[in-house]
Amino acid sequence: MKAGVIVFPGSNCDIDAYKVLEKLDVEVEYIWHDEKIENVDLILLPGGFSYGDYLRCGAIARFAKALENINDHIEKGKLVLGICNGFQILTELKALPGALLRNKNLNFICSDCNLIVENNSTPFTNLFTKGEVVNFPIAHGEGNYYIDEEGLDELIKNNQIVFRYQNNPNGSVYDIAGIVNKKEMYLV
Amino acid sequence: MIKAYIDVTLKKSILDPQGTAVKKGLEKLGFYAEDVRIGKHIEVLLKEDKIEAAREKIDEMCRRLLVNFEVETYSVRFEVIE
Numbered sequence: 070m071k072a073g074v075i076v077f078p079g080s081n082c083d084i085d086a087y088k089v090l091e092k093l094d095v096e097v098e099y100i101w102h103d104e105k106i107e108n109v110d111l112i113l114l115p116g117g118f119s120y121g122d123y124l125r126c127g128a129i130a131r132f133a134k135a136l137e138n139i140n141d142h143i144e145k146g147k148l149v150l151g152i153c154n155g156f157q158i159l160t161e162l163k164a165l166p167g168a169l170l171r172n173k174n175l176n177f178i179c180s181d182c183n184l185i186v187e188n189n190s191t192p193f194t195n196l197f198t199k200g201e202v203v204n205f206p207i208a209h210g211e212g213n214y215y216i217d218e219e220g221l222d223e224l225i226k227n228n229q230i231v232f233r234y235q236n237n238p239n240g241s242v243y244d245i246a247g248i249v250n251k252k253e254m255y256l257v
Numbered sequence: 258m259i260k261a262y263i264d265v266t267l268k269k270s271i272l273d274p275q276g277t278a279v280k281k282g283l284e285k286l287g288f289y290a291e292d293v294r295i296g297k298h299i300e301v302l303l304k305e306d307k308i309e310a311a312r313e314k315i316d317e318m319c320r321r322l323l324v325n326f327e328v329e330t331y332s333v334r335f336e337v338i339e
Contacts, residue, residue: 168327175274215328
């Protein structure tokens, strides 16, 4: 498998993402936001503050050349993983439903966080067991996931919720920490 | 030319933690407010002379970029600039 980590001006977890994939023996390359994505099986949208979070987090990143053909990539059944700012970009692209708001307590939260695995049948989570509590580091100021009631029902019905917070730190609806699209391509 | 003054705010149904924090700040100064909501203000200058045409353009800009309708809403007023 070949992975590409997209680097936007303002990304700051791109090197972490690259190093982790490298440690897992995945062939990985950086893709500058101004380059076209070619021949990668996994696109990773890292955390950070792409384009300075201007207008809204992720709102400007969606125009990056690297994301122009992201829909073709998805159509071909390839994977996209958006972490933190990457998740925000995917909601702005309407590739994932909902939106991310300022944390309820307005604090930037940087800590370890227990998540409950809700769906272990995705390519991203199939080594976990359902209901397992896993510890992930979180670092975000706008991680408060919002979706309206109708959208939430849809997520639940389609088993699209992958992770939920054990102790909701940011006010996310239904304690949601990670979701996939209907084709199971994306994860927070 | 026409200048559009756009105000983007969180929908009423969405909790605005910034507004709540500012409301508490005002209270510390002795001001009591029933509610405080914070939004953003965008000004766009257009090379149009008809407000109807400008409105159409601004609505499309809001729909496609300026506003995230999942959580936000907007209002706009126009000024004809000689």
